[in-house]
Amino acid sequence: MAVPLFLRSIEETGLSTWIRQSDSPFGFYFILVVHTIGMASIVGANTLINLRLLGAAPRIPLVPLKRLFPIMWSGFFVNAISGVFLVIGYPTKALTNPVFYFKLLFIALALVTMQKIKNRVFSDTGLNEIAMEAKGRILAKWSLFLWFAAITSGRLLAYTYTYLQYGVHS
């Protein structure tokens, strides 16, 4: 299957070229750092909730952990935006790599699971903490797995790409 030409068109834009080649400290690696911090926020907070739902550190009250959801969503938006800039910098590398699409799929599923945990566990004020744990257990396990899969796919992107840029094989 031929590599679509529009990917080269993106790479030829000023923004894309700047992201790849700029000596500025705000170039590609800065965007990557922002992406890493966003990841640490959303996955770190989500992992904490998941571990708690699975019974770790049981004396931490569950109900206040609902306040972590804004942090998690902020982390996601930071990563959506930084992610877009990363893809603008290396569109061929990302969009011709099947692993990238798996990453997006795992993230989407992890977010759905996160929202389900919020709605079924945290938003039902009639539940006591034992009931919350019971309701959230399976979702917590799925969430842990899905974020692990998302992080792993993300890491593998650096080792599985076919084209660094349009016309440039790895």
Place this chain on the structure above:
Amino acid sequence: MPVFVHSIVEWIASTEFSQLMIASKWWWACLMDLHFIGLTLLIGTIGLLDLRMLGFLKQLPVEPLHQLVPWAITGFCINLVTGGLAFIGMPVFYTYDVAFWLKMLAILLAGLNVMLFYWTGTFRRIEHLGPGEDAPPFAKFIAASSLFLWFAVIILGRYIQPLEDTIAVR
């Protein structure tokens, strides 16, 4: 970099174990993947404890948050091991990279910060804080330093790659 350090580093690079670490890109990807998971565990748990000490998420009592510390230590140990193996795999690359040494310094300072937390008795002072209660100023200083230093570690870690070869060989 002094000559004797250079000779030790070159010797490590010449060993079979070192070659083994970089023989497979999947193994390397695995090391890096676990490194990210360790960092997420560390930031997710310590981050929450630090935020609470700084006065956020005040509905949480402090003592149960301290139950999360073993998870943080687990994350740190995973990173110590994966980081150590990575260093053995590419000792010259890391030794001549200024970001790597700054990262090590940040980790050292974070460790000193932890020691301060326990040895000055600050931990005992905040250990029984309930929901709504404020931590003393010195505890807030330790919490702020902790957050700052661990984020610095993450950021410097990301900058290892682009800052390759920034220390001269003597």
